[in-house]
Structures are given as structure tokens and as C-alpha cells.
Amino acid sequence: MDKRPASIPSPKKLLYDYIAEQGTVSKLDLLNVFSFTKSTMTRILEEMTNEGLLIESGFGESSGGRRPILYQINPSYGYILGLEISRVYSSLGLFDMHMNPKSITHWRMDQTFTPERFLEHVSLQTRAFLRDHQLEESQIIGMGIGAVGPLNREKGLILTPLHFPAAGWNNFPICRLVEEQLGFKAVLDNGANTALLGERWSIRHANIQHMLYVHAGAGLRYAMMSHGQIVHGTMDMEDAIGEMIIQTDGPRLNNKGNSGALEAFVSLQALEQRARSEASMSRDQFLDTYKVTAENVNYDVLVKALRDDHPYALKLFTDAAFHFGIGLANVINLFHPETIILGGALIQSHELFFRTAVEVAQNNIYRYPEYRPQFSLGTLKEEAVVTGAAIMVRNQMDLGIK
Structure with missing residues (x-):
């Protein structure tokens, strides 16, 4: 069994996150950043391509020899849901791995949106997204949730939010209930953090x-x-x-x-x-x-x-x-x-x-x-929270340690 702490990303995860951030890269680009041998880098890239994590996206400029192959993350490797839980408007978005929005819907929160009705609405919207894009549940990697705090992120709880128009939101186990009702892994952070993740992604370059x-x-x-x-x-x-x-x-x-x-x-x-x-x-x-x-x-x-x-x-x-x-x-x-x-x-x-x-x-x-x-x-404005929530899921993907 590998004894490294879970917080240390695997070589695949390091490469995947870097390629996602950069957009397209060559093997030489990666060798200039990471201290892998050329043979190790070749092996990892081949494995990630065979697993569908990466795709080849053309050729770069030649520096005198053969034009280098360019790699990018595979946008259709899976899909991620981003959910915003806010006091005035809430949102649900479906994203590919490039964080391109496939569908986003917003709705006004009022006194009828108890947690139970909220989850029912999210479930119906999720099923509609899957149907509209002809996706299977197995293609969904997870759901990221950006919610009004205070929260217990580790336990997936919304604790004591103020100013919600409907009652019942105190100590609400949102992650557990999403996983039970939809079958997707759910991760939670506050909406400000996920909004910042989304906005930073939009200007990452x-x-x-x-x-x-x-x-x-x-x-x-x-x-x-x-x-x-x-x-x-x-x-x-x-x-x-x-x-x-x-x-x-x-x-x-x-x-x-x-x-x-x-x-x-x-x-x-x-x-x-x-x-x-x-x-x-x-x-x-x-x-x-x-x-x-x-x-x-x-x-x-x-x-x-x-x-x-x-x-x-x-x-x-x-x-x-x-x-x-x-x-x-x-x-x-x-x-x-x-x-x-x-x-x-x-x-x-x-x-x-x-x-x-x-x-x-x-x-x-x-x-x-x-x-x-x-x-x-x-840049993203009202779509920042759901985008950042989806990025949070991608950031936490476990690509294994090899």
C-alpha cells in the first residue's frame, strides 16, 4: 500500500491539473516544468491518453525536428454539476471537463423553497440535463456545491444560514442527501470561495x-x-x-x-x-x-x-x-x-x-x-458560483498513484 499522505497529488494528477490550466501543451513543455525523465513522461502521457483523460490536439511548432504532439484534457471524459445555494437566486449548471457550460438554470428562492422542495427541484433539473444531453448517470463525476454559510465543509453541512426565505435549512446535510437522492459524489464549500475559483479560472492565463x-x-x-x-x-x-x-x-x-x-x-x-x-x-x-x-x-x-x-x-x-x-x-x-x-x-x-x-x-x-x-x-458574474463549484470537483478528482 502506498503510504504517501492523500494531500500529495499523484504524478497523473499533477500533469492533469497543469494541462487543464494551460489548455494545450507539448511533452517538451511538461519536461521543462516537471522533473520526470523523458521515458517516464512518455509512459504517463500514453497511460492518460489510453484512459481517456487526455487527447491529442494537433501539432506544435517545430524547433528543427519533428513537430511535437500537443495534448489537452479530454472535455468529454466526464461531466460535472455545479450547484449554487443562495438566499435570492440559486443555480444549477452542467459542465464538461474544460468547464464549458452545457446547461445552466437559475431560479428565484422564496418561502416555498424548503430544503425538501429544493432537493426535489435540483433532482428534476439534473434529470432534465442528462436527458437533454443524452448522458448516463455513470458519466457524471460529481456535484460541487457553493452554499451560503456558515458551513461544516468536512461533514457537508449547512449550519445556521441567515435570511433564507424558507425555514428548515439549519444543520442541513446537503452532501449526504444529494448523494442519496442522485447517486453522485458531492463536495461543499461556501459560495464566495467557489465564486472566486470560477472567476480566477476565467482569467487563469x-x-x-x-x-x-x-x-x-x-x-x-x-x-x-x-x-x-x-x-x-x-x-x-x-x-x-x-x-x-x-x-x-x-x-x-x-x-x-x-x-x-x-x-x-x-x-x-x-x-x-x-x-x-x-x-x-x-x-x-x-x-x-x-x-x-x-x-x-x-x-x-x-x-x-x-x-x-x-x-x-x-x-x-x-x-x-x-x-x-x-x-x-x-x-x-x-x-x-x-x-x-x-x-x-x-x-x-x-x-x-x-x-x-x-x-x-x-x-x-x-x-x-x-x-x-x-x-x-x-467575467462570469452570476455563473461564477456554479462554475467554481464544478472546478472544485475536478480539482479533487482522484487519478490514482502510479
Whole structure:
């Protein structure tokens, strides 16, 4: 029996991951990176090709002799499902091994989406994907899940998520139930981490090593990547950014968490609470314009007002973006990433929010402008979580030790 720790990848896995990252490579390219002998490299590539892991994809440029064979991973070796579990919208995607999306579906989460109904919906959508693409269950390698935290990743549990419209999500064994109902291996991480994996994959050829992802929506979530690897704490830390104190003795969101925490200023819930409170104290034209009572002011109404350039909505969102920029600067000053990707409903609400948050963050970044991180809305956006969840499964593939 091989005594090496499971964390040490096999030679096949090392080659497979490198080829997946690069796209197409020659044997010489691989020999320049890995310390295998030429005969060992030839043997491993032949084995991986015979097993269907790799395919030959043409010939490279000649350097004086025979043109080298180029290799890439086989896109149809298997297929992977990526699942997003979020508070507002959830998604399911089917991907080939190149992370090309074959099908992706999104649905709105409401009070009817209990865990039981959610799993039923996922099961029906999965069967539809298989039918549409004429796939067998045996061709599915697994399902990656990016979910709202906090989580227990090792046990595959969603622990105590806040702000879900339906009840029943506490201590929910999502991985076990997916495996029982669908028969696929399931792996779990928080949605911010999988979103960052997805976004980093979309710009992998830029070779960015240090990245930050922040999602501002029903709550605040974030993820960090250092040297190309997701940073995991001793506990799931996805929502920790929301508890960052930016105003001593400030408000609390729903009488929970820290006083003066960032989430009390920057979240769908925070904006709704402020708007309802201010509307109830004065009969503003805002209520008459949008034909709502103070109690019925919700995020959809506020976004419509923002896009109508209503002065009250502009101030409300500008204030939130200012506070968000302060929180963002605090995280950046601790980490100094190369790229910061911002996502979520608040970021997408209006270009004003993104612009204001970035300007405030830049004005409060230590050593700016010598240090100039890149701010981005991302490439994959609403498909980042499911893509990253699928990548997580591919990253954990066991290719054996030979």
C-alpha cells in the first residue's frame, strides 16, 4: 500500500491539473516544468491518453525536428454539476471537463423553497440535463456545491444560514442527501470561495496569484486566494466581513451581530430597514411616487427608484456604497491582493454603487497609488458560483498513484 499522505497529488494528477490550466501543451513543455525523465513522461502521457483523460490536439511548432504532439484534457471524459445555494437566486449548471457550460438554470428562492422542495427541484433539473444531453448517470463525476454559510465543509453541512426565505435549512446535510437522492459524489464549500475559483479560472492565463472576492447582497460574503489557493480559516469565514466594525456603538442588523458592523450599513436588509424607518417618520413623496406604504418598501422598489434617479434612492445607495468602500479598504489593507472582484445584487444595482465603492476604497488604501489593485465586476458574474463549484470537483478528482 502506498503510504504517501492523500494531500500529495499523484504524478497523473499533477500533469492533469497543469494541462487543464494551460489548455494545450507539448511533452517538451511538461519536461521543462516537471522533473520526470523523458521515458517516464512518455509512459504517463500514453497511460492518460489510453484512459481517456487526455487527447491529442494537433501539432506544435517545430524547433528543427519533428513537430511535437500537443495534448489537452479530454472535455468529454466526464461531466460535472455545479450547484449554487443562495438566499435570492440559486443555480444549477452542467459542465464538461474544460468547464464549458452545457446547461445552466437559475431560479428565484422564496418561502416555498424548503430544503425538501429544493432537493426535489435540483433532482428534476439534473434529470432534465442528462436527458437533454443524452448522458448516463455513470458519466457524471460529481456535484460541487457553493452554499451560503456558515458551513461544516468536512461533514457537508449547512449550519445556521441567515435570511433564507424558507425555514428548515439549519444543520442541513446537503452532501449526504444529494448523494442519496442522485447517486453522485458531492463536495461543499461556501459560495464566495467557489465564486472566486470560477472567476480566477476565467482569467487563469493572466496568472494572478492573490485575489479578493466580495459579494454584497442579502448579506456580505468574501473569499481570499493567495498563491493561487483559496484561504480557509479554522471555521467557515465567508460572512466574517459583514461583522467588521466600522462605527463604534453603531446600529445592529436585526438585533444580531456586532454593533456598528458593516452588514448593518451594506446589505439588502440594511437598506430596507433604513428606508422603512425614514419613510415612517416623514410623509415623503417617495411613498406616493411608488405607491407603497412605509412597511412595504422593499429592495425591488428601492432599485427601481435608484434607476429612476430618485434623489432619496440615490442618497440611500450612495451612503451604502461609501460604507462598503470603507470596509473594502480595511480588507485590502490586510491582504494587498492584485485583483478585487465585486459581485452581488448591490454591486449590480447601478454603476453608481460600484464606482463610489471603488473610489472610497482607493482613497483609503494604504500605499495607494504606488499599490494599485485592479477592481473588477468579474467575467462570469452570476455563473461564477456554479462554475467554481464544478472546478472544485475536478480539482479533487482522484487519478490514482502510479
